[in-house]
Amino acid sequence: MKFGIIGAGPIGTSIAKKLVSNGHEVKVADARGIAYLEEKEFVGTPVSAEEVVQFIDVLILALPLHVMPSIRTIVEKCDEGVIVVDTSNYYPFRDNRIEEIENGMVESVWVSNQLRLPIIKAFSNLLAYTLAHKGTPVGTTGRIAMAIAGDNVSQKQIIMDFVNQCGFDTVDAGSIADSWTFQPGTPAYCTELTQEELTEALQKANKDKAPMLRDKIMEHFSMEFTHEDIVNLNRKIYNL
Template sequence: MKITVIGAGAIGGNLAAKLSTAGHDVQVADARGPEAVRPEVLESGARAAELADAVQGRDVIVLAIPFGVAGKLAGLFAPVPAETVVIDTSNYYPHLSGQIEAVDNGEIDSVWNAEQLGRPVVKAWNAALAETQRTKGVPAGTPGRLAIPVAGDSEEARRVAMQLVDDTGFDPYDAGTLADSWRQQPNSPAYCTELTLDELPAALAAADRVKDARIRDSVPERLAALPATATLEDVVEMNRAAHR
């Protein structure tokens, strides 16, 4: 597939490298310009591109950008064909993006983001830590393979996103429509807790919007309480413990 990843940070870099390794034609674009793409992201064959050119003639566009920024790209996406699958990887953390009244008042994070962009999106890769994505992807069929939920209103777009999740080393799980994607947002039981395909459905079902929002808002304090030498496993355990 022809894929563009917009955003060259940890998540975007991970996805560009893994999807390129899987054999896809991958471009990476960043608002700061092609020079912002780290050399190691391009080692597997991905190419740095200008943002204005990177959305043309692509099958899939992955948004690996901070939550709330999508609206700034609405003009860029206006001429992009409707059949192009757009995947959103972002998460709403008020202490990072600032308070967004519509979301605070109950609108689903991903639905709001799609409205700002002006087109449908699929939610994927948001519920796994960057380091989990970088280090824990394994071939299909490997015992204990971790799972990633995928939500979106188009069955075909979900299918495409699920195939790409598989290509990055994780079992994809069909998590339903975009209106259901709050179940994989911060800080639900399914969010960044490293679950297998057998474990993930129960975690999604256990989500509680009010409780999970309180846990999300306590993340800065809980992270500050971890030792300076905290590992990926420490962070995952912190997320799991919040739901016990």
């Protein structure tokens, strides 16, 4: 398949690497211009934002959530039928306060509204390190699972199949309106669960408590933490 990725941070570059190693064609762009890709290391073809949306099957948005409104005019140039994947999460300290989300709007519903397009939410509940280093073959004991949400069932299945190729089981977490069950602050968020554990964790999510728990992580976070320390902190605070 042909993929376009906007955003060459840890998530976009990890996905690009997985895609290329599975034989897919990948173009990578920066929303602000191709010059921002200079000196960045990634696999895939660097292109402008205008080019990244052309002749693709799937567009992956690997960007801070607050950037979404500024890329609507780029994303709207996708051909009909292109699957648009949102990987973003809302962090008020980074994305500035977004009143609609603060008042309870599901993060990816907000993204979909900004883009004026239906989207599939994926790659948002695993840390970039997990994505890059902890994929395993189908059937491996303890294989980590990713939550995927979206209203278009056939598009969602295509993305689930691709995630499986990348080394992770999947759990269909329902519609985009249901995707709050794996937003930051929930037991499913970056806690490296198996398919069975993730299914259970999605059911344990508490929408009202999630923002408070998300912010509590920041209070306990240290730059000295290893990847495993971060996963363990998430597990502890998010009540697993």
